[in-house]
Amino acid sequence: MKALVLLTLAALALASDSPRSAPRDQAASQRRQPAAARPARSTAPRRAFQRTHPCPANGHTSGPCPGYVIDHVVPLKRGGPDTPANMQWQTVAEAKAKDRVE
8 A cells, every 4th residue: 555655646747847838837837917917008199209209211209100110129037128219210020020029
C-alpha cells in the first residue's frame, strides 16, 4: 500500500514537470486580453498628436490620413505612455512590418 502511494505521488510529480506544460502555460499568459477586459483608451492623445503633427499625405490636422497610421514609438504593451510625445506617423507597410516583430 505504501509503495503504491509513493508510485502515485512520483507519477504526479513527473507529470507536472513535463516540458510540454511550460510552453503551453507561457503561451496562455502571452495571449491578448479580450477587448472587454482591457481598459478603454481615450482618443484625446491621438487627436492632440494629429493637431500638432499634420498628416504627411495631405497635410490635414484631423480626419483620415491615407497610407499612414499613428504608431506608438514605445508600444503600450511594453509600458509606453499613451501620449502625443510617444506617437509618430508610420506608413501602413512599416506598421505591418513592425507588428510582425512586436
